[in-house]
Amino acid sequence: xxxxxxxxxxxxxxxxxxxxxxxxxxxxxxxxxxxxxxxxxxxxxxxxxxxxxxxxxxxxxxxxxxxxxxxxxxxxxxxxxxxxxxxxxxxxxxxxxxxxxxxxxxxxxxxxxxxxxxxxxxxxxxxxxxxxxxxxxxxxxxxxxxxxxxxxxxxxxxxxxxxxxxxxxxxxxxxxxxxxxxxxxxxxxxxxxxxxxxxxxxxxxxxxxxxxxxxxxxxxxxxxxxxxxxxxxxxxxxxxxxxxxxxxxxxxxxxxxxxxxxxxxxxxxxxxxxxxxxxxxxxxxxxxxxxxxxxxxxxxxxxxxxxxxxxxxxxxxxxxxxxxxxxxxxxxxxxxxxxxxxxxxxxxxxxxxxxxxxxxxxxxxxxxxxxxxxxxxxxxxxxxxxxxxxxxxxxxxxxxxxxxxxxxxxxxxxxxx
Numbered sequence: 122x123x124x125x126x127x128x129x130x131x132x133x134x135x136x137x138x139x140x141x142x143x144x145x146x147x148x149x150x151x152x153x154x155x156x157x158x159x160x161x162x163x164x165x166x167x168x169x170x171x172x173x174x175x176x177x178x179x180x181x182x183x184x185x186x187x188x189x190x191x192x193x194x195x196x197x198x199x200x201x202x203x204x205x206x207x208x209x210x211x212x213x214x215x216x217x218x219x220x221x222x223x224x225x226x227x228x229x230x231x232x233x234x235x236x237x238x239x240x241x242x243x244x245x246x247x248x249x250x251x252x253x254x255x256x257x258x259x260x261x262x263x264x265x266x267x268x269x270x271x272x273x274x275x276x277x278x279x280x281x282x283x284x285x286x287x288x289x290x291x292x293x294x295x296x297x298x299x300x301x302x303x304x305x306x307x308x309x310x311x312x313x314x315x316x317x318x319x320x321x322x323x324x325x326x327x328x329x330x331x332x333x334x335x336x337x338x339x340x341x342x343x344x345x346x347x348x349x350x351x352x353x354x355x356x357x358x359x360x361x362x363x364x365x366x367x368x369x370x371x372x373x374x375x376x377x378x379x380x381x382x383x384x385x386x387x388x389x390x391x392x393x394x395x396x397x398x399x400x401x402x403x404x405x406x407x408x409x410x411x412x413x414x415x416x417x418x419x420x421x422x423x424x425x426x427x428x429x430x431x432x433x434x435x436x437x438x439x440x441x442x443x444x445x446x447x448x449x450x451x452x453x454x455x456x457x458x459x460x461x462x463x464x465x466x467x468x469x470x471x472x473x474x475x476x477x478x479x480x481x482x483x484x485x486x487x488x489x490x491x492x493x494x495x496x497x498x499x500x501x502x503x504x505x506x507x508x509x510x511x512x513x514x515x516x517x518x519x520x521x522x523x524x525x526x527x528x529x530x531x532x533x534x535x536x537x538x
Contacts, residue, residue, distance in 0.1 A: 124152060124338050124339070125338070125339040125340070126149075126150040126151050126152050126338065126339075126340050127149040127150045127151060127340060127341050127342070127534065128140075128144055128149055128150070128151040128152075128340055128341065128342050128343070128344060128527075128530055129151065129152055129154065129329065129331050129338050129340040129342075129343050129344070130144070130151060130152070130153040130154065130343075130344040130346055131154050131319050131322070131331070131343060131344065131345050131346060131347055131357070132153075132154070132155065132162065132345070132346035132347040132348075132351075132505070133153050133154070133155035133157075133160040133161070133162065133308065133311070133313045133315075133346075134160075134161060134162020134163060134164065134346060134347075134348075134505070134519060135161070135162060135163075135164055135304055135506075135516045135517075135519035135520045135523065136162075136346040136504040136505040136506070136519040136520065136522050136523035136526075137153055137155070137162075137344070137346035137504075137523060138153070138160060138161075138304070138307065138308035138311050138313075138520075138523065139504075139519070139520040139521070139522075139523030139524050139527075140153070140344045140346060140504060140523040140524070140526055140527050141153045141308070141311035141312070141313070141523075142308075142310075142311060142524075143523070143524050143527035143528075144527055145310075145311065147527065147531055149530075149531070149534065152312070152314060152338060152340075153311060153312065153313045153314065154313075154314050154317045154319055154331070154333060154338075155313050155314065155315050155316075155317060156316070156317060156318040156319065156474050157315065157316075157474040158315055158316055159305075159315065160304075160305060160308045160309075160311075160313055160315070161178075161301050161304045161305050161308065162178075162348075162474070162475060162519075163178040163179060163348075163469070163475055163478070163479070163516070164176075164178050164179050164300050164301040164303075164304035164305075164516050165177045165178045165301040165467075166298075166299030166300065166301030166302040166305070167301075167465065169383070169385065169420075169463075169465065170385070170463060171385060171418075171419060173418045173419075173420070174297075174298055174299035174302060175299070175381075175383050175420075175422075175465060176296070176299050176300050176301055176381065177301070177381060177465075177466075177467035178300070178301060178381075178467065178469070178478075179300045179301070179515070179516045180295055180296060180299075180300050180381075181207075181293045181294065181295050181296070181300070182194070182201060182293070182294045182295075182296060182300070182516075182517065183289070183292075183293050183515050183517065184288060184289060184290040184292060184293075184512070184515075184517070185203070185290065185292035185293070185294045186290050186292055187288065187290060187512075187517070188517040189517060189520055189521070190300075190303060190304075190307070190516065190517050190520065191294070193303065193307050194296065194303055197303065197306050197307065199296065199298045199299075199302065199303045199306065200296075200297045200298045201294050201295060201296045201297055201298070202294055202295050202297060202416075203294055204293070204294060204295075205291075205292075206291065206293065207293055207398065208396070208397045208398055209396040209397055209398070210396050210397075210398040210399070210400055210410075211395060211396035211398070211399050211400070212224060212227070212263070212399075212400050212402070213399060213400070213401045213402070213451075213452045214263075214400075214401075214402045214403070215402075215403065215404070216403070226259075226260070227260045227263065227264075230255070230258050230259075230260040230261075230264060231260070231264055231267075233255065234254045234255065234264055235284075237253055237254050237255070238250065238253050238254065238281045238284050238285060239285055241253045241281055242281050242282065242284075242285045246281070247280055247281065247282050247484065247485045247486070247487050247488075248280070248281060248484050248485065249276065249277050249278065249279060249280065249281070249484040250265075250268055250276040250277075250279045250280075250281055250284060251265075251275075251276040251277040251279075252277075252484070253281050254276075262402055262408055263400060263402055263408050266400075266402075266407065266408040266409075266410075266426075268284070269377075269426045269427040269429075270379065270410070270424060270426050271284075271287075271514070272377060272426075272479075272481045272514065273376065273377030273378055273379040273426050273427065273430075273477070273478035273479050273481060273514070274375075274377030274426075274427055274481035275377075275427040275428055277484075278377070278427075278481055278483060278484075279481055279482075279483075279484070280481075280482040280483060280484045280485065280486060280487045281484075281487075282482055282487025282488075283481060283482050283487060283513065283514075286487065286510060286511055287511060287512070287513065287514070288511040288512055295415075295416075297416050300516060304516065314335065316334075316335075317333050317334065317335045318333060318334045318356075319331055319332070319333050319357050320332045320333060320334065320357070320358065321357065321358040321359070321360060322343055322345075322357060322358070322359050322360070322501070323359075323360045324343070324359070324360070324361075324497070324498065324500045324501055325498075325500075326498070326500075328340060328341045328342070328500065329341070329342065329343045329500055329501070331343065341500075341534060341537075342499075342500055342501070342502060342530050342533065342534065343500065343501050343502070344502045344503075344504060344523070344526050344527065344530065345501055345502065345503045345504070345505075346504050346505055346523060346526075347505070348376060348475050348476060348477065348480075348505060348507070349371050349374045349375060349376055349480050349493075349505075349507045350375070350376040350475055350476030350477040351474070351475065351476055352371045353371050353372065353375065353476075354476055356473075359501075363497065363501075364497060366492055367492070367493070367495075367497060367503075369489065369492075370489040370490075370492040370493040371493065373482060373483050373486035373489040374480045374481070374482055374483075374486070374489055374490065374493060374507045375477070375480065375481060375483065376469075376475070376476060376477025376478055376479060376480055376481075377426065377427055377430075377477060377478055377479065377480075377481050378426060378427065378428075378430040378431050378434065378469055378470045378477055378478050379424070379425075379426040379427075379430060379469065379478035379479065380424070380425050380426070380430045380433070380434060380441065380466055380467045380468060380469060380478075381422055381423075381424055381466065381467050382422065382423040382424070382425065382441045382442065382444070382445045382464065382465075382466040382467075383420050383421070383422045383464060383465045383466065384420060384421045384422075384423075384442065384445055384446065384449075384461045384463075384464050385419060385420055385461065385462040385463040385464065386419060386420060386421050386457075386460050386461050386462065387419050387460065388413065388414025388417065388418070388419050388420075390453075390457060390460050391413045391414060391421075391453070395413060397412060397413060397414070397415055398410055398411070398412050398413070399411050399413060399452065401448040401449075401451060401452055403451065406448075407425070407429045409423050409424070409425060409444065409445070409448050410423070410424050411423045411424075411445060411448060411449065412424075421445065421449060423444065423445035423448065425441070425444065426478070430470070430478075431470055434468050434469075434470050434471060438464070438466060438468075441464075441466045442461075442464040442466070445464075446458055446461060479506055479507075479513070479514040479515075480506060480507035480513060480514065482513075490507065490508060490509065490510050490513060491510055493507055493508045494508035494509075494510075494522070494525075496529055496533075499533045499537075502526040502529050502530055503526065504519070504522035504523045504525065504526035505519050505522060505523075506518045506519040506522070508522045509521065509522050
């Protein structure tokens, strides 16, 4: 590979693909580079042996009325569900099902938590969730778990700025056919050079030179659409080095971890009137949410995040499988263990093309999302969910930032022409 283009896009996740779509309509010449053998990044659907789709990454179209992927799904005929909230949940805590009054107390505890976070932020405090909320209530561990699912990091690692700044319309629509499949179909028309790892980016006032394992590319500008995990790893060398403020922003927005663990099991093994989602909490164990037979599929899907997800991932696939089976057996009895036919789980921390799940602004550093989004010397333009000030941690947020980066490129190249 050796070429000269107007723009080189590095990374073909949702942000890079969005940049590719926008560039296709701009009249500028471009190339999109992807180190992996597939497009989509953290949006990835696999078809299981029973023929059903399983999202290893994102699954829900969050803030649906603002989410551009809803219109895309409609246009492509990709099946999703319109619903209010995430669906009905049941809670098994300390060896019994919680009744309505106990669940109502949990809802109140969540409301109180949100009030405390909002009050602290309004007073100019950019501190951790852990420092801000009640630590002694009976719902603390479960609510900590929910915050960890939202951010992929533990509550001592999350700036309350992330909690209050995310634009949540409370419309969360699951993509039954797979969010990864949706992104893959949407991105299929973007020309992408797969298996093309970027080694270095040299930049100066005259343009950029990108060295890859497939050759060299010259361009006027580069759109950097890789995760903060990849940027922090040093896998891509910048020459000269990125400005100190950009390096500080990358360090302040690390990726947490979030893994989905799927067990193939007949949905009829569970009571028909049971809620779709069960949250199991017990002393000595991290809480875990398990979806049972969602969309009529024969499976149970457990979700782990933060340090616990890292710990299980290091233990290998057997450890992740056992974590979900053990929680199910705690609730439904040990006979269930023999009913599990197969398993599949994500392992985002170990994925060398991402190196984690999604970004968290560390306490005191929420402002770094805007810093990361700023171009460097009108040559390097940054996008990806970590650069969004209000739709971070989401696939649609990544898409929006890819489109924003191309608008910035067009303004610069128009001014220079």
